[in-house]
Amino acid sequence: MLMKYSISLKSALEKGASLKRLNRREAFSLAETITPEILHELGAAALANRRSRFNDQATYIFNMHINPANICTMGCSFCNYAASAREEHAYVLEEDDIIEKVKRLNPTETHIVGGLNKVWPYERNLNLVRLLRQNFPCLHIKAYTAVEIAFFAKTSGKTMQQVLEELLEAGLDGMPGGGAEIFSERLYKKHWPNKCSPKEWLEIHKLAHSMGITTNSTMLFGFGDTWPERIEHMLALRRAQDEGGRFMCFIPLAFQPGQGNFIEQGPTPLDTLAVLAIARLVIDNIPHLKSYWPMTGLETAAAGLSWGADDMDGTINEEKIAHLAGAPTPKGLARNRMIETISMAGFLSVERDGRFHEVSSLEEIMD
Numbered sequence: 001m002l003m004k005y006s007i008s009l010k011s012a013l014e015k016g017a018s019l020k021r022l023n024r025r026e027a028f029s030l031a032e033t034i035t036p037e038i039l040h041e042l043g044a045a046a047l048a049n050r051r052s053r054f055n056d057q058a059t060y061i062f063n064m065h066i067n068p069a070n071i072c073t074m075g076c077s078f079c080n081y082a083a084s085a086r087e088e089h090a091y092v093l094e095e096d097d098i099i100e101k102v103k104r105l106n107p108t109e110t111h112i113v114g115g116l117n118k119v120w121p122y123e124r125n126l127n128l129v130r131l132l133r134q135n136f137p138c139l140h141i142k143a144y145t146a147v148e149i150a151f152f153a154k155t156s157g158k159t160m161q162q163v164l165e166e167l168l169e170a171g172l173d174g175m176p177g178g179g180a181e182i183f184s185e186r187l188y189k190k191h192w193p194n195k196c197s198p199k200e201w202l203e204i205h206k207l208a209h210s211m212g213i214t215t216n217s218t219m220l221f222g223f224g225d226t227w228p229e230r231i232e233h234m235l236a237l238r239r240a241q242d243e244g245g246r247f248m249c250f251i252p253l254a255f256q257p258g259q260g261n262f263i264e265q266g267p268t269p270l271d272t273l274a275v276l277a278i279a280r281l282v283i284d285n286i287p288h289l290k291s292y293w294p295m296t297g298l299e300t301a302a303a304g305l306s307w308g309a310d311d312m313d314g315t316i317n318e319e320k321i322a323h324l325a326g327a328p329t330p331k332g333l334a335r336n337r338m339i340e341t342i343s344m345a346g347f348l349s350v351e352r353d354g355r356f357h358e359v360s361s362l363e364e365i366m367d
């Protein structure tokens with residue numbers, strides 16, 4: 001069947017495939033591709049774009065998640081991770097266990113995020129960063145979402161700048177991108193009215209960037225959001241990056257319906273691939289695009305490498321957030337399985353560090 005393309009869509013696909021910036025109208029026209037007839041055109045443009053940037057390489061990191069405690073009272077409607085202190089699935093990790101696990105796994109990077117609570121207050125988290133830095137001088141410590149930074153400032157009586165300065169001094173290397181959800185006032189008021197608003201999330205990241213801290217960015221999708229909301233979110237990140245931002249990576253997070261949630265079905269694999277492809281074409285100034293396998297499943301994440309993504313995140317030992325929300329994926333991957341997955345998807349695996357630099361050859365690591 002001969003499809004009628006709008007002028008904007010034709011231009012968006014051509015410009016996106018050749019690394020040119022899409023204007024606002026072109027960016028929105030990409031939502032027209034979400035039909036079986038022309039979805040593949042979107043994928044082809046995103047693949048051409050990612051090949052020009054990264055050739056056949058796809059990166060991953062040998063990393064570990066530390067989620068100190070899931071006790072949290074923010075009450076975000078979509079969260080299956082949080083628990084009240086009395087609930088059966090509430091847990092609290094202790095410093096000794098964390099240090100012992102890091103020692104045993106010896107990861108390149110730790111990703112630290114958790115619930116907002118009194119058990120792990122600001123000072124205890126600050127001390128954890130200090131302890132990790134003292135024990136593991138080369139470890140890349142990526143820690144605390146904007147939501148946690150706002151909470152630490154509020155509960156400690158310090159400014160956010162002071163909190164970030166103290167964390168940096170303790171050994172922080174960068175911040176993750178969680179907590180952004182989707183930049184939609186409509187969904188913010190409905191689903192997470194007690195924590196950072198979209199505007200505050202962006203302001204905290206801008207503050208971190210102004211202090212030289214690199215951060216990631218995310219977007220939660222597939223929970224009642226619309227394509228225009230997704231594209232507005234991507235454009236807002238692109239603007240922030242233009243204004244001196246230091247975002248390293250954009251990570252679309254496929255919603256996990258979990259148990260007893262307000263929606264039965266998360267996004268389909270095709271929806272996930274379309275989000276990746278559109279992000280690749282719209283956000284031209286954030287260098288990396290991650291296909292986050294714990295939430296999409298390994299196969300869809302691997303397919304995402306052909307739809308614009310250049311990074312598969314990591315081996316993620318000890319991940320708890322997606323899994324308490326019912327993600328059926330494994331809780332960690334062996335290095336070999338990651339390499340095999342990337343290779344089966346038709347790409348060349350490259351192990352990276354927390355700043356997206358290639359690490360020494362695997363033979364050296366394994367020696």
Ligand code: SF4
Pocket residue numbers: 072073074075076079080081082114115116147195
């Ligand atoms: S999403 Fe984060 S802030 Fe919201 S309830 Fe869950 S753990 Fe708490």
